[in-house]
Amino acid sequence: MQKVSVFTSTRAEYGLLYWLIRELDQDVEFDLQLVVSGTHLSHEYGYTVDDIVRDGFTPTERIATLISDDSPQAITRSSALLSISLADYFARERPDYFVVLGDRVELLAACEAAMIAKIPIVHLHGGEITEGAVDEKVRHAISKLANYHFTSTESYRRRIVQMGEDPSRVINCGALGLESLSRQRVPDRAELEEATGLAAGQKYFLVVYHPETNKDSESIDELLRALSDYPDIVKVIIYPNSDMMSRDVIRSIKEYAKNFPGRTLLIKSLQRDLYLALMKYCELYIGNSSSGIIEMPSFKRPIINIGDRQKGRIRSESTLDVQMDYQEIAAVMQKALGGDFQRCLPDMTNPYQGDAPSRVIIEALRNWRELKTIEKKFYDLEFVI
Known part of the structure; x- marks a missing residue:
């Protein structure tokens, strides 16, 4: 053995x-x-x-x-x-x-x-x-x-x-992460709502942002400003990993949640099946996590990747890249949610399938x-x- x-x-x-x-x-x-x-x-x-x-x-x-x-x-x-x-x-x-x-x-x-x-x-x-x-x-x-x-x-x-x-x-x-999609049951929408507290049928963005550890400082104010342009859509924000400057990100998302009560859901951690469900039913995935690059394309949802943390990683056509700039993020959010891009999503493939x-x-x-x-x-x- x-x-x-x-x-x-x-x-x-x-x-x-x-x-x-x-x-x-x-x-x-x-x-x-x-x-x-x-x-x-x-x-x-x-x-x-x-x-x-x-x-x-x-x-x-x-x-x-x-x-x-x-x-x-x-x-x-x-x-x-x-x-x-x-x-x-x-x-x-x-x-x-x-x-x-x-x-x-x-x-x-x-x-x-x-x-x-x-x-x-x-x-x-x-x-x-x-x-x-x-x-x-x-x-x-x-x-x-x-x-x-x-x-x-x-x-x-x-x-x-x-x-x-x-x-x-x-x-x-x-990619090991994609194995869960074929071998693990993803909770349905009602189960997700019960586990997270989301209202029935509530539209939401899934936000997962980690610090760019090659930089000396980190600010996500431009991202949060762009998210504020969609007041009727709940922002489900996952805590960052324990990287350098992660507490700067945590302070910012806590302040954002305080300013938009009832429209922001902060989650420290989540079981794998519920995280998959969040990806499956979101209107948009935005941030800079590898899960957005590798796993999210399989759900045929639009992905916005911000900054250089994932620069160089192979990505699908469903991933749109921008810098941490309000004007850029706002413009690409409109594109991602627009009819032309949405109609193309079903034909976009995931390059990581194993x-x-x-x-x-x-x-x-x-x-x-x-x-x-x-x-x-x-x-x-x-x-x-």
């Missing part, structure tokens, strides 16, 4: 990992170890470890490291605490694989501990580009630390090979059992300068 350790530190990441965790938990050839940290253990961000337990999983390890501060110093200290705790965990449990997803900065500390402990690292969703966030550097750094890779598109698979990774250890399995990604990953881990190694050789490509 292979012991597979899966790391999760945020609600969003857990939602993407859900079906992989489920498959590992049910497969008799694997011993699932679930390491829970970050905002999962923070009441400020919804204490979402309760969602994990409610789903029927028992965390193997709970590592509380989040400091109530979003300064660079606090984030660095949190990462250091995580690395120390994981060093003890790896020494005690010695998992066969350590699975991480994405690009959050704490993954650097997690993967550093795994590398030093000689635990093979499996990286999901590598090779992607997000030029407006420090996540860009983190993601590529993790790819170089990792031993095995699973990507969401073929272009991303080729990019990881271009980084010198062995092609036999880089597999395009598609065929049961979690099962592809598990089968690969099964096949690599005898080949498992932490050794890496740089794979050179032939090219002409």
Whole structure:
């Protein structure tokens, strides 16, 4: 039996990992170890470890490291605490694989501990580009630390090979988040309204905005001003992740909600199925979250992506890009809600669609059992300068 350790530190990441965790938990050839940290253990961000337990999983390890501060110093200290705790965990449990997803900065500390402990690292969703966030550097750094890779598109698979990774250890399995659309029931409108408090038939915009961590300051006033132009439509605003400057965003959305009582719904965290329902029934998705780029196109709703956080990431034609500027946002909102664009949405496709990604990953881990190694050789490509 292979012991597979899966790391999760945020609600969003857990939602993407859900079906992989489920498959590992049910497969008799694997011993699932679930390491829970970050905002999962923070009441400020919804204490979402309760969602994990409610789903029927028992965390193997709970590592509380989040400091109530979003300064660079606090984030660095949190990462250091995580690395120390994981060093003890790896020494005690010695998992066969350590699975991480994405690009959050704490993954650097997690993967550093795994590398030093000689635990093979499996990286999901590598090779992607997000030029407006420090996540860009983190993601590529993790790819170089990792031993095995699973990507969401073929272009991303080729990019990881271009980084010198062995092609036999880089597999395009598609985006994990889309697996929920085919394997998980999305609540109907009435269930969504009961769970969130939305009025029956109420039209709403879904707003998910995270700080652009490459910048020195963050303001979403221009976005909030544009949203105010639609007083009859409720704004459902999801709290940002625990990035640098996230508290600046939280202060702004709280002030907005206070100024527009009854027309704004703030949500700290939400179960995965209800978040999918919010995407399915919204009039418009606006913000800069990767879920808007990767998952939202499957719901055939208009998407407005603001700023550079997701710059460089492959997107569908249903995604409209603007900067954080009132005039730009207002104009593109009119376009997104207009009849011409709405009529085109059913024909727009999602470039991230995959065929049961979690099962592809598990089968690969099964096949690599005898080949498992932490050794890496740089794979050179032939090219002409």
